[in-house]
Amino acid sequence: MTMNDSTSNNTTALAKVIYILLIVSTIIGFSGIVAVIMAYVNKDDSSEWLDTHYRFQIRTFWIGLLYACIGVFTFAIAIGYFILLFTVIWVIIRCSKGLKQLANNQPVKNLESWLFT
Numbered sequence: 001m002t003m004n005d006s007t008s009n010n011t012t013a014l015a016k017v018i019y020i021l022l023i024v025s026t027i028i029g030f031s032g033i034v035a036v037i038m039a040y041v042n043k044d045d046s047s048e049w050l051d052t053h054y055r056f057q058i059r060t061f062w063i064g065l066l067y068a069c070i071g072v073f074t075f076a077i078a079i080g081y082f083i084l085l086f087t088v089i090w091v092i093i094r095c096s097k098g099l100k101q102l103a104n105n106q107p108v109k110n111l112e113s114w115l116f117t
Contacts, residue, residue: 011045011046011050012105014038014042015042015050015053015054015057015102016099016102017038018035018038018039018054018057019057019099019102020095021034021035021038022035022057022060022061022064022095023091023092025061025064025091026087026088026091026092032061032064032065035061036057036062039054039057039061040054040058048107049105049106049107050107052107053101053102053108055108055111056094056098056108056111057098059111059112060091060094060095060098064087064090067083067086067087067090068084070083071083071086071087072084090115
């Protein structure tokens with residue numbers, strides 16, 4: 001294993017940890033903050049295909065936060081419950097698809113999507 005392979009494996013592992021932290025944030029909210037900070041810190045020092053994962057993770061955090069805020073603000077009219085449930089499912093599916101593409105050493109497809117990818 002060369003030095004570049006070792007570095008690539010470490011950054012891939014870090015991207016995997018960020019995906020897992022985003023999934024955990026559906027239960028423990030502050031882990032999402034840790035994940036987005038890690039993604040911001042590492043996105044500039046990564047290869048092009050891995051950079052798409054960090055950008056995807058950052059977008060997942062911010063869009064998920066937007067959806068969660070909308071859910072909280074509309075909770076009083078009962079639709080908020082469904083929006084929050086959708087947000088949890090949305091984060092899990094997005095991160096699962098990202099993990100699958102990461103495991104195959106592929107860049108994220110359809111990076112700009114607000115849905116699942």
